[in-house]
Amino acid sequence: MPTRYVLIGNSAAALEAIRGIRKHDREGAITVINREEGPAYSRVALPYYVAGEMTLNDLLIRQRPDYGSLGASLVEKENVTAIDAAGKKVMLASGKKVEFDKLLIGTGSETIKPPIQGLDQVPHHYLWTLDDAIGMKKAAEKAQTAVVIGGGFIGMLAAEALRKLKIKLTIVEMAPILLPQLLDEGAGKLFLQAVRDEGVTVRTDALVSALAKKGDAIEVTLKDGTTFTVDMAVVATGVKPHVQCVSNGAVTVNKGIVVNEYLASNHPDIYAAGDVAETKDFLSADRSIYAIWPTAVEQGRAAGANMAGAKQVYPGGLGMNVVELFNVTLAQLGRFREGAGDDVKMLNQGGDGLYRKVVVDKNGTLVGAVYLGNENGAAEMGVIHSAIKRREKWQGFQDGRPPVFTYASVMHRVPRY
Numbered sequence: 001m002p003t004r005y006v007l008i009g010n011s012a013a014a015l016e017a018i019r020g021i022r023k024h025d026r027e028g029a030i031t032v033i034n035r036e037e038g039p040a041y042s043r044v045a046l047p048y049y050v051a052g053e054m055t056l057n058d059l060l061i062r063q064r065p066d067y068g069s070l071g072a073s074l075v076e077k078e079n080v081t082a083i084d085a086a087g088k089k090v091m092l093a094s095g096k097k098v099e100f101d102k103l104l105i106g107t108g109s110e111t112i113k114p115p116i117q118g119l120d121q122v123p124h125h126y127l128w129t130l131d132d133a134i135g136m137k138k139a140a141e142k143a144q145t146a147v148v149i150g151g152g153f154i155g156m157l158a159a160e161a162l163r164k165l166k167i168k169l170t171i172v173e174m175a176p177i178l179l180p181q182l183l184d185e186g187a188g189k190l191f192l193q194a195v196r197d198e199g200v201t202v203r204t205d206a207l208v209s210a211l212a213k214k215g216d217a218i219e220v221t222l223k224d225g226t227t228f229t230v231d232m233a234v235v236a237t238g239v240k241p242h243v244q245c246v247s248n249g250a251v252t253v254n255k256g257i258v259v260n261e262y263l264a265s266n267h268p269d270i271y272a273a274g275d276v277a278e279t280k281d282f283l284s285a286d287r288s289i290y291a292i293w294p295t296a297v298e299q300g301r302a303a304g305a306n307m308a309g310a311k312q313v314y315p316g317g318l319g320m321n322v323v324e325l326f327n328v329t330l331a332q333l334g335r336f337r338e339g340a341g342d343d344v345k346m347l348n349q350g351g352d353g354l355y356r357k358v359v360v361d362k363n364g365t366l367v368g369a370v371y372l373g374n375e376n377g378a379a380e381m382g383v384i385h386s387a388i389k390r391r392e393k394w395q396g397f398q399d400g401r402p403p404v405f406t407y408a409s410v411m412h413r414v415p416r417y
Contacts (some may be wrong), residue, residue, distance in 0.1 A: 003028040005307060006090055006098055008080050009106030009246065010034035011043060012293050013274030013300035015062065017104050020304020020312075026080045028308065030072040031098060033090065035079045036129060039064050044293055046133040050140060050161040059130065074401070080107075083250040090245075102269050102307040105257055106300060109239035109275040109291050114149065115234075117210040122218050124211070124233040133149065135356045140165050142321050143231035147171075147220050149208050151178040155236030156342055160325050162234070163198065170201040170220075170228065172208050180330045182321055187355045187372040194328050222268065229302065239291060241276045254278055256289045261313045263303035273299035282316035282389075283335055283367055290317040320385060322378050331381040334388050335359060336366035343369070358384065360394045 005021055005028050007014040014032055021030060039062040048054040059323070067074045079093040090098040111126045113119070125136040140146070140162060148159045151173030171178070177188025178195060194392070196202055203222065208219040217229040243258040251265035253260045257277035263271045267361055272298035281288040295317055303311045322331045338344050338359050347356035354373030361367045369384045371377040 003308070004099060004101045005030045005104070006100035006102070007032045007104045007106060008090065009104075009108055009274065009276075010036065010040050010074070011106065011108055011274065012296035013106035013108075013277075013303070014104065015040055016297050016300030017106065017273065017304030017307070018072055020301045020306075020310075021308045022070055024303075024305055024308035024310050026071075028071075030070070031075060031100075032067065032072055033075045033080060033098065035077070036076050036131070038130075038403060039066070039074065041130055043128070046127060046130070047157040047161040049133050050127070050137045050158070051164040052137075053164075056134075058131075080245040082248050083246055083270070085270060086252040088269065099270075103271065104270040104300075104303055104307060105251075105265075105270065105276055106274045106278050106296075107242040107245060108296075110242040111235070112238045112240055114208075114235065114237040116149070116208050118212045119235070122211045122213055122233065124235050126235055127154055127161075128239065136161075139232045140167060143167055145170075145230040145233045146234060147208075147218075147228075147230045148234045148236060150236035150238065151175070151202070151204070152181055152238060153179065153323075154239070155234070156325050157323075158234045158236055159195075159200065163200065163326070165231075168199075170203065170230065172203045172206050172220075172222065174205070174207050176204050178202065178204070179330070182330065183372070184337055184357065184370050186357070187330070187370050190355055190372055191326075191328060191330065196328050198326050200326075215286055219321075224350075239275070239374070241278075241289060241291075243276060254287065258287070261315075262306045262311065263299055263314055264306065271303045273303040279314060280316040282318040288317050290319055292321060294320060301326070318385075318388065322381060324375070327374060329375045329378055331369070331371040331378055333370075333381055333385050334366075336368035336370045338368075356380070358394070364393045364395060365391055366394055370388070 007017055010032055015180040033291050036098045039131050041059040042061050045059050067232050080090055081093050088100050111128050126132045145161050145168045148155050148171045151171050159169055207223040209223045212219045214229055221227050243253050250271055256276050257265055257272035259265055259272050260280050263273050275291040278287050278289050302314045305326050318334055336387050339364035343360045346356040357370045359368040366388050371381050
């Protein structure tokens with residue numbers, strides 16, 4: 001009897017898992033359970049849709065016939081409510097049950113709702129799903145002013161999209177810099193100034209305490225008592241692993257679903273990959289969750305192969321982000337905030353206006369980097385990323401500096417898949 005593979009989720013991890021399965025098993029039955037409607041789309045491209053630079057069709061990275069060509073069945077608009085690990089069944093909100101031999105949980109992340117007084121009483125928007133993006137785009141068409149609550153990665157992507165639409169922006173961030181998870185203090189200060197230079201009002205070290213309707217507008221109240229009004233509000237206060245389907249204890253959950261080097265949970269036939277998976281960190285013995293597209297692709301591919309009988313070891317997660325925001329290219333790799341015993345190499349020599357920092361551990365091994373500047377630095381970070389993966393020593397670079405490339409515009413384009 002063919003193996004029954006069930007994949008919960010319809011994004012990077014699940015799509016790559018299909019490929020991984022088919023590489024080792026051409027006959028097994030694959031069912032993909034999608035809580036949204038339609039084939040897979042690129043989440044990282046949603047801001048470009050909001051800004052009017054891409055159409056809905058441009059966002060799609062799969063068409064419905066693609067699933068059939070791989071022998072996979074797509075189940076749409078179905079939410080998984082529970083998993084019966086012992087009975088090997090997936091329970092759906094519709095009351096249906098789907099049996100499995102091998103299961104992949106690739107449910108991704110969900111947005112965090114902040115404790116803001118009055119939030120539920122005013123129109124507000126997130127930027128995480130396709131429906132979110134559609135709603136934000138409609139609101140932006142009528143807005144002249146907006147507040148973005150949260151200056152992290154998603155918040156800045158939303159702010160960049162609204163800026164392109166000529167909307168007057170105020171960004172409120174609780175940290176002293178923008179992108180506090182992506183940049184260190186030095187790069188963060190430079191980026192904050194670049195955003196302000198574009199005419200954006202940025203309030204750091206600040207919290208939104210309340211939102212309220214004020215005629216057709218929204219009144220924003222900060223914790224320090226400051227108030228101002230806007231036409232639309234965007235909430236971007238972070239995401240967390242979407243683990244509701246295993247809240248009954250089907251598998252071990254810490255911050256995410258705990259998996260081993262083969263992406264298997266404590267149940268040998270249940271795997272997890274992507275934003276929901278808590279894996280070993282590449283650089284340490286710690287466990288981490290890296291909610292980024294490349295990591296989901298790597299984990300999904302390995303998990304799919306292992307579900308089909310391979311023994312493919314996942315070496316651990318390594319943080320990596322490359323993005324262009326407010327006319328600045330930003331990149332972050334690995335352990336970019338130095339710790340005890342680490343050595344910092346600052347490479348912004350010659351007054352070129354770039355911020356280029358590399359972190360080397362006590363053994364001289366490359367462990368992290370931060371870049372802020374023009375697009376050429378993205379390719380430079382690509383070289384360092386490969387070196388970190390190979391656990392290379394800093395002395396391996398000629399003159400102690402990585403090479404500078406001129407074809408970075410090709411290397412750092414936003415992936416469509």
